[in-house]
Amino acid sequence: MTNVAFKKPLETYREDFTYANSEKAIKRFPFPYPEDQYMYSVNMEHHVRGETGSIYENTFDVDEHYLSEMEERRIVLEKDPDRFVTLSHMDLHQWDVLELLMESFAQDYPKYFSLTKDGDHWVWENHPLGIKHSFIFGDKSTLPCEPAEYITRQAQGDFVLMDQRDNDLYADTAMITCAADWSVPFDLGMSFMEWHGPVPLAHGMGVFERALKYLLMIRLGQPVRRLNWTLTINSRMDTSPEVYHEWGHERGSITPENVGEKIHLRVEVQTLFRLPRSNGMLFGIRTYLISMEDLCKNPLWAQRMHRVVKSLHPEIMDYKGITRYHKTLQDWLSQFDH
Amino acid sequence: MSTNFSHTARVIRADQVTPLIKHFSFERVDGKPFSPFSAGSHVVIGMNNGTNTHKNPYSLVGSSNNFMEYEIAVRLDSTGRGGSLFMHNNIELGSEIEIGNPYNLFPVYKPAKKHLMIAGGVGITPFMTYIDEMNLMHSNFELHYSVRDFENGAFAKELQDKYPNQVNLYIQANGVMANFNEILDNQPLGTHVYVCGPQQMVADALRIADEMGWPNSSVHSEEFKAPEPGNPFTVTLAKSDCKINVRSRESLLEALENANIEIPYSCRGGACGFCKTEVIDGEITHRDYFLTDAEKASGNCIMPCISRAQGDHLTLNI
Numbered sequence: 001m002t003n004v005a006f007k008k009p010l011e012t013y014r015e016d017f018t019y020a021n022s023e024k025a026i027k028r029f030p031f032p033y034p035e036d037q038y039m040y041s042v043n044m045e046h047h048v049r050g051e052t053g054s055i056y057e058n059t060f061d062v063d064e065h066y067l068s069e070m071e072e073r074r075i076v077l078e079k080d081p082d083r084f085v086t087l088s089h090m091d092l093h094q095w096d097v098l099e100l101l102m103e104s105f106a107q108d109y110p111k112y113f114s115l116t117k118d119g120d121h122w123v124w125e126n127h128p129l130g131i132k133h134s135f136i137f138g139d140k141s142t143l144p145c146e147p148a149e150y151i152t153r154q155a156q157g158d159f160v161l162m163d164q165r166d167n168d169l170y171a172d173t174a175m176i177t178c179a180a181d182w183s184v185p186f187d188l189g190m191s192f193m194e195w196h197g198p199v200p201l202a203h204g205m206g207v208f209e210r211a212l213k214y215l216l217m218i219r220l221g222q223p224v225r226r227l228n229w230t231l232t233i234n235s236r237m238d239t240s241p242e243v244y245h246e247w248g249h250e251r252g253s254i255t256p257e258n259v260g261e262k263i264h265l266r267v268e269v270q271t272l273f274r275l276p277r278s279n280g281m282l283f284g285i286r287t288y289l290i291s292m293e294d295l296c297k298n299p300l301w302a303q304r305m306h307r308v309v310k311s312l313h314p315e316i317m318d319y320k321g322i323t324r325y326h327k328t329l330q331d332w333l334s335q336f337d338h
Numbered sequence: 339m340s341t342n343f344s345h346t347a348r349v350i351r352a353d354q355v356t357p358l359i360k361h362f363s364f365e366r367v368d369g370k371p372f373s374p375f376s377a378g379s380h381v382v383i384g385m386n387n388g389t390n391t392h393k394n395p396y397s398l399v400g401s402s403n404n405f406m407e408y409e410i411a412v413r414l415d416s417t418g419r420g421g422s423l424f425m426h427n428n429i430e431l432g433s434e435i436e437i438g439n440p441y442n443l444f445p446v447y448k449p450a451k452k453h454l455m456i457a458g459g460v461g462i463t464p465f466m467t468y469i470d471e472m473n474l475m476h477s478n479f480e481l482h483y484s485v486r487d488f489e490n491g492a493f494a495k496e497l498q499d500k501y502p503n504q505v506n507l508y509i510q511a512n513g514v515m516a517n518f519n520e521i522l523d524n525q526p527l528g529t530h531v532y533v534c535g536p537q538q539m540v541a542d543a544l545r546i547a548d549e550m551g552w553p554n555s556s557v558h559s560e561e562f563k564a565p566e567p568g569n570p571f572t573v574t575l576a577k578s579d580c581k582i583n584v585r586s587r588e589s590l591l592e593a594l595e596n597a598n599i600e601i602p603y604s605c606r607g608g609a610c611g612f613c614k615t616e617v618i619d620g621e622i623t624h625r626d627y628f629l630t631d632a633e634k635a636s637g638n639c640i641m642p643c644i645s646r647a648q649g650d651h652l653t654l655n656i
Binding site: 087089090091092096099138163164165166217219220221275276277278279 | 373374375378379402446448474555610612
């Protein structure tokens, strides 16, 4: 059974940035580079269970930051309720996701979550957040908010619910409070290609055609995953365009002295699940943050990070917002690569 | 995606609902519930006749809210390869079969403002779960169901009793024919039409919809078909260096499976694309809906669930 040492007092992802990783969290961090050079690819694999203690031990990873991340989500939604958006044809998808998350949590973390079903009468308990709620599955009026909003306020990471039609996937419901510089109210309802429009280079390589064809064929009970990454200044989860004025300028704050503390590698473990009742797809974006200082405690990671940063394609660098502090970071990382 | 998930299930009800259609209910032998599924889904049923295994896809027809049971309806096809005949004659209460995870190649178009269903004969099957979902979601729907005679109209009475205002029954024996021009005329903007039934009926409905100016994206049809028997041939497997004989009532996919070669599949009817296999040598008779015309012309891939050799041999790169 998985035990989680939830961080208390709660950590912050804004203002004083008290977020920090324990030794255990550093060790299990999903380092994303299989090679010394990074380029886009259709890097998908089956989402199968990994070894005990790894981030792949359970279907959805609940870690030491759970309580802090849920509080961060609450703060973002309070300031901007549009970070959860849904279209009217997405009810079945929403119930699918509620069921998938509740069942997975209850099965994988029985100490923290429980789900009791008596026909459509369900009782959900979330001990860490102090929630106990009885509701009728399929009846929205028995929940305090939309079903997908309800459950994703209790699950780490961002979530997009996609409707599958016309051989395409449409981003028709989303809970996005830790976006790596994309806007969910802007992208709502977009097709797969529209949504990925801004990504450089990959379109010409045919990456998205192949990825979409693969995703459309994902089957029930056979989820897949891939890793994506960017860099973020400070341990800031909410780097969305809506609050660009709060974080954009921080890219200019990097000096040789503060690289290790301020620059964070931001890795998204992206998972895709076929949803049974709606035939839609859940796209989970679980974000992990680690400071350069902590990352470079692992000499192999430090060396590879240097080589990846050094050889990064200028267009990818620009797209990920790294250009401004690229040289400072590369110089700092060079100390680990001899 | 090589694993073809399946559960062993037992027949808990088997009713002859029309002279040609048998309605089966299954439960899992391990006592666990089946997965929920979406309207329009099919499952592949694997039945062992003692010497080899037949696998046929069938639409689920039961309620999408009772997962202790899966239900299918099987129409007897005496000219087919024997799968439906076996289901009718040999599968009875207590029989055990293999049942795969549901897959959907005929999903409901969720944002539609109205759903217009056109069914003929056993083509009613996917609409059983459509109607269930539409009723649950309070969607606007209409069903037009053509049957040869009332006796042959599977589920006709039950549907009419439950949805008298939405279900329109056309009994051909009484001279009542569905007029697709009338049905497709004057539908509100945002209506999507779904067609499932005999090939000729589907073709007629699609042609009329096209002539009336319906956008292709608003017209959907269940496309996969059952494999047809053909001439026997030999298949050589280049990588595993062996030869297999494909008999006339057996599909290439079944022959490979009976030789313990696992190929991923879902629809077994030439539509989903899972079983696409590379061909090195031999002429192919393509019968699928998945490959593009260019791929078919190139002759270097085949959908073994439904397509066969044109001559007496094929060489596959597996």
